Amino acid sequence: MIKRLAVLLAVLAMVAAACGGSSESEDTTSTTAATTDDTTATTAASDDGGGDAGQAAEGGTLAAVQQRGTLKCGVSGSLPGFSETQPDGTAIGFDADYCRAIAAAVLGDANAVEFRPLTAAERFDVLKAGEIDVLVRNTTYTQSRDASGEGGVNIDFAPTTYYDGQQLMGLSSRFSADSGPADVDGAILCTNAGTTTEKNITEWAKIGGATIGLETVEQFPEALEKFIAGQCDLVTTDGSGLVANKVTKEREGEIQPGEWVVFPTAPISKEPLGPAFRQNDSEWGDIITWVVYATIIADEKGVTSANIDEQKDVDPEATRLFGGEGEVQTAMGLNADAFYQMVKQVGNYDEIFARNLNPLDIFREGTLNAPFNEGGMIYAPPAR
Amino acid sequence: MAVTVATHERPPFWRNATVLKWAAQLVLVAFLAIVILTLRAQAATNIEDRGITFGTKWLDDPPLISIREGIDLQPDSGARALYAGIVNTLRVSISGILAATILGTIIGVARLSHNWIVNKIATVYIETIRNIPLLVQILFWLAVIQIFPALDEDSVGESLFLVTAKGVSIPWLFPAGGFYQWLVFLIIGAVVAGFVYFRLSRLKEERGGETYAFWWSVVAFVAIAVIGWFIHPVMAFWGPIFDGISSFFGAIPRVLVQILLAAVAVLAGTLWIRRFLESMRTPAGLAKLTDDDWFRMIFVGLMALIGAALFVFLPGISQTILNMVEAFFNFLGAKFSGESVAPLTYTTPAVELRGTGGFAQLSDQALVITPGFFALWVGVTLYTAAFIAEIVRGGILAVNKGQSEAGLAVGLTRAQLLRFVVLPQAFRIVLPPIGNQYLNLFKNTSLGIAVAFPDIVQVGQTIYNQTGQTFPVVILWMAFFLTGSLVLSSIVNYFNRRLKLVER
CATH class of the missing domain: 1.10.3720.10 (MetI-like)
Structure with a gap:
């Protein structure tokens, strides 16, 4: 009897201790709660990410990034020309350079970037959970992704950095540049899951009266592998990605030049790609927006990383952005020389484009990505 | 020299094992409830902060x-x-x-x-x-x-096995028009075979000597299956019966099902508690119930009540059950059409050209494994x-x-x-x-x-x-x-x- 009582008391003591512990932890709700919620809300949230999310909610992303001293940037990591992960964990490419541009503007150091390779399927949840500060992962700006109600993905977008369109790629022995839905009827297509690509091709096939089988994989390289093995007859994704992969394979000698063809010439969808960030963080959103605009204005005014020291005080608009007192920059919460550092370390729009995409036979001339005064869509509001 | 006699006294409540045990249980339940509610509230605010929406429209x-x-x-x-x-x-x-x-x-x-x-x-x-x-x-x-x-x-053509980059295809038997009618014969065959096996095994035990119970039951099953293969349309009379059952379930008002299911939940709880008490009964009357026994009975009772409440307040559950039963019998009814087609079709793998694009794909006629x-x-x-x-x-x-x-x-x-x-x-x-x-x-x-x-x-x-x-x-x-x-x-x-x- 006494023994049982002792056991009981021990249990009671443990319960009491647990209660005491809980009341203590309630005092420090902010830290514990943020961590706990991360484990419930996201699948792979580390404690690290949880802490940052807490900061982000209180002081905004800008304060969190400045305090941390590095920018966490979500990229694809496996798309030639846009972001390709390097052996040392960094990434190179058009998207990766925009990560560097943001880091240079915010922190003054283009290399203060922590690249986070993400699949298309996980990117929005990782962004919303606060594990990354900005998503520059060839992400299409769409209405449903912008929408904040039920059924919306609920994130915000910066201006478009690259105007893309979805196309298909097949063997040139079977398809030509002007093949249409009728030529695709009965085929099995591969693409990556969780993209607008999947919706577009389903709609396009439906309207064109074509019956297709769609196989969706985690990452686009898997789709390409399946295409090479003959598991699918076609692959589909954004045109830039198709051309980049095609050229890469041709260079590596895996296929003959012209063995694959990208079609139709007029893309089947509009895919404006740009950086994305968390909703309701205007301070941070303004900075990313103006990083994009600043690269475009620098291009417009002919300011490059090579000549910025001579050119920064020539044009009045360029002076406001890259030289002078930098009042507008400090009003945004940045250093006065934020965009000077950005152009100096990373370059203007044309430099970023040429450096990463020209080697893959993707050029600006005659496309939507040409400057506005040359018939393209690349345009920025005035800096003043 | 006075002799003190120890009298039996009830211990004070803070040393009373029963009181302590119950208190510990209640404290634990309250503690769990507080933890869950706190986490829930915190999760709700955080989810809202991050703009994660929660809906069912999708x-x-x-x-x-x-x-x-x-x-x-x-x-x-x-x-x-x-x-x-x-x-x-x-x-x-x-x-x-x-x-x-x-x-x-x-x-x-x-x-x-x-x-x-x-x-x-x-x-x-x-x-x-x-x-x-x-x-x-x-x-x-x-x-x-x-x-x-x-x-x-x-590669267009038929063959016995196909292993290709687009998948594996093997010959297969697919249920066809008369399959469900034949299935009734298979069920009858299984029952008869079981009966034959049981009787012959009994005979073997009673009289000794081998009766080949297993083999005879196999023979019975195969014989009925073979006969059924040819005469399966006679089972067509099941069609109207299943249709009738389907419309019967379609006609039952939902409220009735709700009441019935709630009653079943309460009844099951009550029966469990009664059976539990029965098992405690000894020739000398009801055995003394320990605290754990009480916890168990209260828990089962609570669960039964929660179950009953769910059926009463969430009519959707009963409606779904009704719809599923109705759809099931409707489906069965449509399968008993009396058509005299073979119950199974045998198919071999083939590669065909599909669509106007003429893509070589594994034909769906046989079993295709992607x-x-x-x-x-x-x-x-x-x-x-x-x-x-x-x-x-x-x-x-x-x-x-x-x-x-x-x-x-x-x-x-x-x-x-x-x-x-x-x-x-x-x-x-x-x-x-x-x-x-x-x-x-x-x-x-x-x-x-x-x-x-x-x-x-x-x-x-x-x-x-x-x-x-x-x-x-x-x-x-x-x-x-x-x-x-x-x-x-x-x-x-x-x-x-x-x-x-x-x-x-």
């Missing part, structure tokens, strides 16, 4: 996705898409469980074989397969199928079979050595010894751990996402990317796997209870 909206294989390739609602994913998960799980059980048993017995080569092959198989992560193996099988030739115009299904199915089957083999070996070794010696002493051959003495006893030992392996296999099918197999996880992931509804989808995943696992383990537990030695 279940009805067209998802605009295509599914590579399964019952619905272009689902018209999110719920339908998930359902197609569920069916794919179940296809892999059930076929995988059957194959893994057979293969595992064979390998497990082979592992104990006295034949050196057989023994070593089994050992190498087990040690290789179970020491490599399952995901790696699944990816390996995908790579294997990618080596096989791609299809083109030249690369994703192949990789996942082979992966989980071989992997689980290795573990089942070890369990079977352990079970056989656990049967007392004296049993084998006695069997051999009475002149049984090794095969007979295994069949009549060792395996029946081993089966009893291995059933619970094998049940665990079934659960593992079921859960491991979620790895299909690595090879683009459209199971519930892959389809769900695509949906939440289109809609942003991560949370509801993840909850549905968890609910599905939890339900599936619980059903599977209750089936295994049922057989386990039937098979275990009854001790008195």
Whole structure:
């Protein structure tokens, strides 16, 4: 009897201790709660990410990034020309350079970037959970992704950095540049899951009266592998990605030049790609927006990383952005020389484009990505 | 010298074991409730801060996705898409469980074989397969199928087996028009065969001598199946009966079902408590109930009340049950049309040119196993079979050595010894751990996402990317796997209870 009582008391003591512990932890709700919620809300949230999310909610992303001293940037990591992960964990490419541009503007150091390779399927949840500060992962700006109600993905977008369109790629022995839905009827297509690509091709096939089988994989390289093995007859994704992969394979000698063809010439969808960030963080959103605009204005005014020291005080608009007192920059919460550092370390729009995409036979001339005064869509509001 | 006599006093309440025990239980319940409520409230605010929405509209909206294989390739609602994913998960799980059980048993017995080569092959198989992560193996099988030739115009034609980069195709028997009518004959045949077996076994025990009970029951079953094959249209009269049942369920008012289900819940709770009290009854009256007994009864009572309340306040549950029963009998009714077509059709694999584009694809006429299904199915089957083999070996070794010696002493051959003495006893030992392996296999099918197999996880992931509804989808995943696992383990537990030695 006494023994049982002792056991009981021990249990009671443990319960009491647990209660005491809980009341203590309630005092420090902010830290514990943020961590706990991360484990419930996201699948792979580390404690690290949880802490940052807490900061982000209180002081905004800008304060969190400045305090941390590095920018966490979500990229694809496996798309030639846009972001390709390097052996040392960094990434190179058009998207990766925009990560560097943001880091240079915010922190003054283009290399203060922590690249986070993400699949298309996980990117929005990782962004919303606060594990990354900005998503520059060839992400299409769409209405449903912008929408904040039920059924919306609920994130915000910066201006478009690259105007893309979805196309298909097949063997040139079977398809030509002007093949249409009728030529695709009965085929099995591969693409990556969780993209607008999947919706577009389903709609396009439906309207064109074509019956297709769609196989969706985690990452686009898997789709390409399946295409090479003959598991699918076609692959589909954004045109830039198709051309980049095609050229890469041709260079590596895996296929003959012209063995694959990208079609139709007029893309089947509009895919404006740009950086994305968390909703309701205007301070941070303004900075990313103006990083994009600043690269475009620098291009417009002919300011490059090579000549910025001579050119920064020539044009009045360029002076406001890259030289002078930098009042507008400090009003945004940045250093006065934020965009000077950005152009100096990373370059203007044309430099970023040429450096990463020209080697893959993707050029600006005659496309939507040409400057506005040359018939393209690349345009920025005035800096003043 | 006064003598003090110790009188029995009730201890003060803070030393009263009963009071303390109850207090501890209540404190624990309150503590748990507070923890859950705090976490819930905190999660709700954080979710709102981050703009994560939580809705159910996506279940009805067209998802605009295509599914590579399964019952619905272009689902018209999110719920339908998930359902197609569920069916794919179940296809892999059930076929995988059957194959893994057979293969595992064979390998497990082979592992104990006295034949050196057989023994070593089994050992190498087990040690290789179970020491490599399952995901790696699944990816390996995908790579294997990618080596096989791609299809083109030249490959059009029929053959007995087709292994290509676009999948594997094998000959298959598909149920055709008269299948359900024939199925009735199969059921009758099974019942008759069981009866024959039972009677002949009795006869053998009473009179001695071999009666070939097993073989006669097989003969009875085959005979009825063959006769049924030709005369199955006579079963057409079931059609109107099933239609009638269907319209009967369609006519039942929902309220009645709600009341009925709530009553069943309350009744089940009451019966359990009554039976529990009965079991406590001794010749000298009701045994003293311990505190645990009280907890148990209160818990069951509460559960029954909660169940009843759910049926009363959530009419959707009863409506869904009604609709499902109605749809089921409606489906059955439509299958009994009296058509005189063969119950099964035999098909052979073929490559055909499909669509106006003329793409060489495996024809759907035979069974087509897609690369994703192949990789996942082979992966989980071989992997689980290795573990089942070890369990079977352990079970056989656990049967007392004296049993084998006695069997051999009475002149049984090794095969007979295994069949009549060792395996029946081993089966009893291995059933619970094998049940665990079934659960593992079921859960491991979620790895299909690595090879683009459209199971519930892959389809769900695509949906939440289109809609942003991560949370509801993840909850549905968890609910599905939890339900599936619980059903599977209750089936295994049922057989386990039937098979275990009854001790008195």
